[in-house]
Amino acid sequence: VRHLGVQVSALVDDQLSHDERDRALAHVTRCELCRVAMEQERATKAALRRLPPVEPPAELVKALLAMAETGGPLPPQRRPFPGATAPAVGWRPFDSAPRTGRPLSGQQSRRPDVAPQDRRARTQIAAAGALSAGALTLVLATLGAPPSSDSAPTAVVPPMETFTVEHAKSTGTLPFVEPASVLVLAITGDRP
């Protein structure tokens, strides 16, 4: 008996011509060894597909991007006025604060000084606010819940296995589609 060997993989991936496929499957019907190999191949492929997508390490992505660049490193970004890193004078129109004419360099985003205890108090207030808003939402949602006797739409989890079997049954009238009932036999695990 000549076993299928590497053909098992081609069979599962549909890489065989139909004559080869017929021959291979005819062999599989008789050969327990190759049947097991075919099932294992299918199971392995299914398991591989279930793996989560792999995130490449950032370093690798960077290295690959660098390789993709045709020339050398990018030239440094040109500034309109070389040497000037910030405007010499800051404009503050419509500002009631006295103008000092002080250069803003290095102080643009300076926040007013806040004492640490003030900051803690603010955090507490914010937290309390969020909590009470959450509680209010919860209370309102509870109050607004439909009465249990209400005929409001219900939660549905479609019974997929039943639906798949019913789908297969419905194709019984059609002579030119695959006998899906046969496939359902395979899906529902009714195997030798």
Place this chain on the structure above:
Amino acid sequence: VIGSLAPIRRGQIPRTVLAVPMTVVFAGSFVLSAPALAVEAGDEVGAVRLLHRAMAAPDAVSYSGTQYVAAWSSLDGAASTGAIVDVIHRAGGSTEVRAHGAQSLSAVDEGSSAAWLADGGGPVGLLVRTHDVSVVGTGSVAGRPTHVVLARRGDGTTAARLWLDTESAVPLRREVYNDDGTTRTASAFIEFSVEQAPRQVRAEATAVNLNSVLRHSDLAQLRGDGWSCPDRLGGGLVLYEARRVGDAVQLSYSDGVVTVSVFEQRGWLDEGNLHGFAAREVNDGMVYSKTGPPAQLTWSVGDWVVTVVADAPAETIDAVVAAMPPTAPQQERGFFARIGKGAERLASWLNPFG
């Protein structure tokens, strides 16, 4: 000359055959009496005659054999399933299928023409409405000579190839392809023999089956109650059968090659309890899918949950989703509606005049 095949007697013809135009029955009885139907490559009329003969074959021919069936997912070509089965069919009766080497038998539901909803012509009508069929030559399956019939889509791509037994017209090999030419399903007999068995009279559909069947009038009523039950979906899919399955309505669509079942249920999709599904945002809503085969998808449309089980190319599945566009989950909209209602109640308590 009837030959080895059982003659068709009107009284014994099950409704499956009666549902198709009587010309078909006559054509069937004619071709069955002349097994060597002369058809040439490129013959389109010959192809239609062969298909009608194949449609009538289960009623006239008893056979047994070993068949393999393989299917690849149209959503993920790497996913596949397959089975090798022993098949026993009795003329006019049921088909029994047993996983190769297994003990347990299961009967294949042949469907009932009492439930047929599409216009005339039966399954052949469905096929030729959206496909060009032609005989492309002869072949051999399980050592038996066959006619090869090709079904092409409107754009000229091949949808299916059928190898019909020259003697009995039973499809011995079927291959169905996706739009991009990859195989979606393939089946073939590895062993096949026509048998001299007495013709069986199939038991009429059971009471339960007939009760679950929905006719045009039932569908009209359901549509009035808010169910969608479309007559056709995109891609040439026509409604040919409808049933009740528990609290759901099952709508079966086909173009003769592709099959799609749509299940409608009242309610909102409990997404938290769906397991093993991939989620994809479509329109305003989420579509949850399993690759299969067969592909399984489910989503919310307003106060309804739509579930699709399909043996169809990915493009057809997309068209089905587009025909019944997903909406934001009812659950979320329901939550804000609840807050609104809660506020109203609270206000009514606080209102001294309320």
